Amino acid sequence: MANRLQxxxxxxxxxxxDNPVDWYxxxxxALQAARDQDRPILLSIGYSACHWCHVMAHESFEDPATxxxxxxxxxxxxxxxxxxxxxxDIYMQATLIFNRGQGGWPMTVFLTPDGHPFHAGTYYPxxxxxxxxxxxxxxxxxxxxxxxxxxxxxxxxxxxxxDLSRGMLEGGAVEPDFLSxxxxxxxxxxxxxxxxxxxxxxxxxxxxxPNPVNLEYLLRYHHATGNDQALQAxxxxxxxxxxxxxxxxxxxxFHRYSVDEVWLVPHFEKMLYDNALLARVYLHAWQVxxxxxxxxxxxxxxxxxxxxxxAPGGGFYSSQDxxxxxxxxxxxxxxxxxxxxxLDGVVDNVDALFAYWGVTxxxxxxxxxxxxxxxxxxxxxxxxxxxxxxxxxxxSAARTVLYTLRKARVHPGRDDKILTAWNGMxxxxxxxxxxxxxxxxxxxxxxxxxxxLLGEMVSPDGRLYRTHKGGISHLNGYLEDYAQVIDGxxxxxxxxxxxxxFGEAQRLAGVVMEHFRADDGGFYDTSDDHEDLIxxxxxxxxxxxxxxxxxxxxxxxxxxxxxxxxxxxxxxLAVYRALGGALxxxxxxxxxxxxxxxxxxxxxxxxxxxxxxxxxxxxAMLRIVRGKYRPLALVALSPRDAxxxxxxxxxxxxxxxxxQPAAYVCENFVCAAPVVSAEALAAQLDxxxxxxxxxxx
Numbered sequence: 001m002a003n004r005l006q007x008x009x010x011x012x013x014x015x016x017x018d019n020p021v022d023w024y025x026x027x028x029x030a031l032q033a034a035r036d037q038d039r040p041i042l043l044s045i046g047y048s049a050c051h052w053c054h055v056m057a058h059e060s061f062e063d064p065a066t067x068x069x070x071x072x073x074x075x076x077x078x079x080x081x082x083x084x085x086x087x088x089d090i091y092m093q094a095t096l097i098f099n100r101g102q103g104g105w106p107m108t109v110f111l112t113p114d115g116h117p118f119h120a121g122t123y124y125p126x127x128x129x130x131x132x133x134x135x136x137x138x139x140x141x142x143x144x145x146x147x148x149x150x151x152x153x154x155x156x157x158x159x160x161x162x163d164l165s166r167g168m169l170e171g172g173a174v175e176p177d178f179l180s181x182x183x184x185x186x187x188x189x190x191x192x193x194x195x196x197x198x199x200x201x202x203x204x205x206x207x208x209x210p211n212p213v214n215l216e217y218l219l220r221y222h223h224a225t226g227n228d229q230a231l232q233a234x235x236x237x238x239x240x241x242x243x244x245x246x247x248x249x250x251x252x253x254f255h256r257y258s259v260d261e262v263w264l265v266p267h268f269e270k271m272l273y274d275n276a277l278l279a280r281v282y283l284h285a286w287q288v289x290x291x292x293x294x295x296x297x298x299x300x301x302x303x304x305x306x307x308x309x310x311a312p313g314g315g316f317y318s319s320q321d322x323x324x325x326x327x328x329x330x331x332x333x334x335x336x337x338x339x340x341x342x343l344d345g346v347v348d349n350v351d352a353l354f355a356y357w358g359v360t361x362x363x364x365x366x367x368x369x370x371x372x373x374x375x376x377x378x379x380x381x382x383x384x385x386x387x388x389x390x391x392x393x394x395x396s397a398a399r400t401v402l403y404t405l406r407k408a409r410v411h412p413g414r415d416d417k418i419l420t421a422w423n424g425m426x427x428x429x430x431x432x433x434x435x436x437x438x439x440x441x442x443x444x445x446x447x448x449x450x451x452x453l454l455g456e457m458v459s460p461d462g463r464l465y466r467t468h469k470g471g472i473s474h475l476n477g478y479l480e481d482y483a484q485v486i487d488g489x490x491x492x493x494x495x496x497x498x499x500x501x502f503g504e505a506q507r508l509a510g511v512v513m514e515h516f517r518a519d520d521g522g523f524y525d526t527s528d529d530h531e532d533l534i535x536x537x538x539x540x541x542x543x544x545x546x547x548x549x550x551x552x553x554x555x556x557x558x559x560x561x562x563x564x565x566x567x568x569x570x571x572x573l574a575v576y577r578a579l580g581g582a583l584x585x586x587x588x589x590x591x592x593x594x595x596x597x598x599x600x601x602x603x604x605x606x607x608x609x610x611x612x613x614x615x616x617x618x619x620a621m622l623r624i625v626r627g628k629y630r631p632l633a634l635v636a637l638s639p640r641d642a643x644x645x646x647x648x649x650x651x652x653x654x655x656x657x658x659x660q661p662a663a664y665v666c667e668n669f670v671c672a673a674p675v676v677s678a679e680a681l682a683a684q685l686d687x688x689x690x691x692x693x694x695x696x697x
């Protein structure tokens with residue numbers, strides 16, 4: 001019989017609905033059951049695309065004997081970390097403490113009936129191996145401690161919870177002058193020095209993660225300073241990732257991370273957030289470098305999201321699994337014989353394709369081949385007596401044939417829940433790519449996404465929900481949900497200049513200011529009317545996505561530039577001052593914070609455009625604004641003289657010049673003389689700043 005999880009919407013929880021374990025979802029019923037039965041809680045946290053979550057489920061949670069032991073001795077709670085980032089953050093911090101900095105998923109945490117952790121780990125095997133105790137041994141030891149050392153267990157658990165609360169922010173408040181260009185310089189130098197100069201990546205050794213937020217920071221740093229080392233670290237990393245097995249050479253899109261140092265063998269799950277963030281980094285790197293291969297990655301990645309991750313109605317699904325037919329990566333790998341049979345007669349020289357994609361009889365992953373760019377196309381062509389054009393045509397034809405064949409395989413599972421934060425970052429990616437690449441299809445996708453978020457993911461009282469599936473939206477939105485949606489709406493406003501999007505971004509920022517602020521500065525991850533937990537989480541470090549605190553600070557600084565309202569800036573700066581010296585000491589953990597600080601220190605370039613975007617002169621000015629990487633630019637447009645209160649304050653009182661379109665380049669709302677030609681606008685934007693940092697509004 002199905003357990004209680006059958007009533008949930010999370011695909012991860014539903015995967016466990018037929019387990020013999022008597023699972024609860026997190027909530028008052030489970031906590032009350034633990035109190036009533038005086039049992040410890042077995043809390044298992046994971047996510048749908050997690051390979052080792054599947055392994056532990058098959059080995060332990062589907063095993064009748066193990067399940068019987070669990071049911072007899074524990075109250076068991078299953079949590080989808082993607083739906084409940086608050087619980088994931090709290091109990092991951094505990095897991096890291098128990099395991100000397102080691103954590104991961106599945107996360108296995110043992111709690112007192114009131115939710116305080118007293119032991120934690122990750123994956124446990126069914127039998128002892130590799131120096132690891134078995135899951136049954138761990139559970140037996142936990143039960144013994146709970147029953148025979150109860151007082152010590154409860155005291156230790158409450159003490160740990162106190163440590164978690166105190167550890168959310170470390171370092172103490174700092175003075176404003178601590179936030180300086182020198183801090184940005186030191187952070188960039190730290191990341192450049194840690195970067196792998198051979199294989200790319202912002203760390204050396206293995207495993208390797210894409211780290212798009214820190215790559216974005218280094219691009220911004222290069223833009224501000226001209227530092228070539230920062231740019232080269234980014235470009236090398238992006239090119240190496242796109243050439244490796246981390247990138248799907250046939251279908252586009254990036255896998256989660258590489259288990260080696262050369263980006264060859266990935267963990268094969270594909271996450272929406274990785275691809276949304278990476279699409280923007282590749283877009284910006286293309287703007288800076290002009291490398292057409294980087295633009296191709298942008299379009300292939302966004303097209304993968306369109307093709308495989310877009311829901312009817314405008315939402316985006318969460319992830320694709322690593323496994324199919326019970327094997328990790330099976331969907332993506334090929335034997336040499338399979339490839340030769342498929343490509344024989346399709347391309348001029350199969351051996352050339354094998355050399356290009358690194359295909360061998362022995363393979364590079366469990367006897368099969370992960371396709372990757374093993375050598376330069378031009379060099380392979382010369383070695384095999386082919387013209388470069390013929391080689392390119394063969395690669396294209398081979399991709400088409402292999403992709404078609406792969407479609408007939410059993411596909412990895414897809415987590416089809418729709419998460420607000422991840423949809424917000426995908427909205428931002430499509431909105432920015434639409435205007436930079438002038439792709440109408442992307443603009444339509446971004447428009448549909450915003451309508452979905454503001455329709456299906458907004459409660460009757462105007463608050464955001466966290467998750468949606470099967471027509472049901474529920475769970476309180478978190479700080480990261482608001483921050484990502486605001487960011488996406490501001491990007492869409494700069495693409496369409498529809499004031500609805502700007503107005504909604506401001507409204508949601510008001511909700512954050514009212515319900516998420518901390519008394520000592522900064523923001524909590526949960527709202528003031530969220531359920532009570534052992535800790536009110538306040539994680540300021542980036543994880544696999546930017547921290548909610550870091551992104552909301554950046555959003556608020558952008559709203560300051562649009563509105564001139566210092567309340568936004570004051571709230572953003574409170575985030576930095578509450579953070580203390582950690583930003584300087586551990587810069588790689590705070591990429592999003594550094595991006596916001598870069599915006600504040602260097603000052604936004606406020607660009608007010610007055611005129612019909614269809615007018616040839618205004619269209620030319622828009623091309624100037626959008627053609628280059630301008631990370632400090634905040635762009636607003638009104639088709640006519642802007643006196644309406646509905647438009648951003650940056651536009652108000654700006655007028656056409658003798659009936660002609662005009663552009664005003666400003667800093668702190670102090671503007672240079674308006675210009676009426678694209679050439680004059682380019683001269684202003686690409687010249688020196690016009691207003692010193694300390695001149696007020």
